[in-house]
Amino acid sequence: MSGFSCIVAGPLNHRDWRGEVIRGERPHLEFSHMETQGFKLFSNDQGGTALSRNRATALRQRYRSHAGAINHAGRNGLVYCVSEQCGAPATLVAASKLAFPKMVVSIHGHYFEERWFSTWMQFARRMNNIWFAPLSHALADTLITRFGAPRSRTVVVGVAVDTTFYTRTDPLDTRxxxxxxxxxxxxxxxxxxxxxxxxxxxxxxxxxxxxxxxxxxxxxxxxxxxxxxxxxxxxxxxxxxxxxxxxxxxxxxxxxxxxxxxxxxxxxxxxxxxxxxxxxxxxxxxxxxxxxxxxxxxxxxxxxxxxxxxxxxxxxxxxxxxxxxxxxxxxxxxxxxxxxxx
The missing domain is CATH 3.40.50.2000 (Glycogen Phosphorylase B;)
Incomplete structure (x- = not known):
């Protein structure tokens, strides 16, 4: 059995964002569009800011959320993580469970100077089930040359945009x-x-x-x-x-x-x-x-x-x-x- 999971950075219950998308008040983001395509969403911070103040509780909640994403995907499924901040702990949870679906981690580059990122990359680059999805070729080059990411598992994805929410419009004022x-x-x-x-x-x-x-x-x-x-x-x-x-x-x-x-x-x-x-x-x-x-x-x-x-x-x-x-x-x-x- 296999499925598709997506781990997002923030809480999923903080507002009626699904209704806002349906009403045309806000655009789809990559995770909300993925949900329409069969991905199940999980949160890296399900409890929000208030819960995150209690570090032990927040970590337990995060572990359960990541484990749920991995279990939903199954050994033959896919877990997409919207950022390296989500991807690093999720891949470690997958390794601890000995049930490793394919995992795709979006790379924004904000943590390139952090020690934890270098440490995680030493692990991640050796795991054939972890793929890297940098937002640009410049980020991909850094990921490959500096952190040793395999070219075969590094795919530039860019930034997705909702082209039905944002449509071509001629300027009302040319200046x-x-x-x-x-x-x-x-x-x-x-x-x-x-x-x-x-x-x-x-x-x-x-x-x-x-x-x-x-x-x-x-x-x-x-x-x-x-x-x-x-x-x-x-x-x-x-x-x-x-x-x-x-x-x-x-x-x-x-x-x-x-x-x-x-x-x-x-x-x-x-x-x-x-x-x-x-x-x-x-x-x-x-x-x-x-x-x-x-x-x-x-x-x-x-x-x-x-x-x-x-x-x-x-x-x-x-x-x-x-x-x-x-x-x-x-x-x-x-x-x-x-x-x-x-």
């Missing part, structure tokens, strides 16, 4: 620039680049992570900042924009990938910082433009190019949508994961 997200953002460079440009800029982020450079006191008159409030509202902002800008700090893990594919699914060209772990989505001068970290002049030039050349920007946006449809849709992502089970 409206959108940026979104908080982690790993370099908004000081974007704000500096925005000065003197005849366009409206919106930073859809309400996080305190963004720092003093993006505080309301520091913003020029053509820039506004604040949370979109909901994913549906963020989708509307994508639709209004002529281009989407991702100013990123120079990191070596996945940063800004989700915003990139969401914007591209809406048919928007993307301007992004070229980081140490660049995505595979933004192909310079095809689906968007890449600029070097912290380069205000290059960022300004890229934005002006998009604003002053709307036909070329539109063509990049159309190419971006096509790329997402063919390589990063939810069905394509799930098929790639399922193919690893054969």
């Amino acid at each position: 409206f620039v959108l940026s979104a997200g908080a982690a790993g953002r370099d908004y000081s460079t974007l704000i500096a680049a925005s000065r003197g440009i005849d366009a409206k800029f919106r930073i859809a982020s309400g996080s305190t992570w963004i720092g003093e450079a993006a505080s309301s006191d520091a913003l020029p008159s053509n820039v506004s900042m604040g949370s979109a409030g909901s994913l549906a509202n963020l989708r509307n902002l994508y639709g209004q924009a002529s281009c989407v800008v991702l100013p990123l700090t120079d990191t070596y893990h996945a940063t800004g990938y989700a915003v990139m594919v969401e914007a591209m699914a809406m048919g928007k060209p993307v301007i992004a910082t070229r980081t140490g772990a660049p995505s595979d989505f933004v192909i310079s001068e095809q689906t968007g433009l890449l600029v070097e970290p912290g380069n205000v002049a290059a960022m300004k030039s890229a934005i002006l190019f998009m604003l002053d050349n709307p036909d070329k920007a539109r063509a990049m946006g159309e190419a971006a949508r096509l790329l997402v449809e063919t390589k990063y849709s939810m069905p394509r992502f799930t098929d790639t994961i399922l193919a690893m089970a054969t």
Whole structure:
């Protein structure tokens, strides 16, 4: 007997997310789409924040959840883990039970510098049933060259996006620039680049992570900042924009990938910082433009190019949508994961 399991990072009972997806209020994520394709969901943190304060109880709950995922899959099934934080303990539970289904672990790269990740990789790379699913070729290269992941068990999967929730939309304002997200953002460079440009800029982020450079006191008159409030509202902002800008700090893990594919699914060209772990989505001068970290002049030039050349920007946006449809849709992502089970 075999089945398909998916272990997600957070609790599954914290809100009516299934109803929100059905009502079109939020997009499918990879795990919710997998559930529609027959995967059973299990949580890496079923109890949520309150339970996690009691470490012993949280660990017991996590063990039971992982054991349930492994038992559901059976020896001939598949367990997909949405991140290395879920995958590392789950694979150790599988080894302790001596019932090892095929396990696919999504690799984001956030833990490359952590000792536990290096220790886990020494174990995982030797286990033929563990496959690695990095989000980009840059992450795959690091996983292979630095941590010894076998090329034969390393499959780049990208980031899945709900192409029915995010659909191509022509901009309502050809001089409206959108940026979104908080982690790993370099908004000081974007704000500096925005000065003197005849366009409206919106930073859809309400996080305190963004720092003093993006505080309301520091913003020029053509820039506004604040949370979109909901994913549906963020989708509307994508639709209004002529281009989407991702100013990123120079990191070596996945940063800004989700915003990139969401914007591209809406048919928007993307301007992004070229980081140490660049995505595979933004192909310079095809689906968007890449600029070097912290380069205000290059960022300004890229934005002006998009604003002053709307036909070329539109063509990049159309190419971006096509790329997402063919390589990063939810069905394509799930098929790639399922193919690893054969």
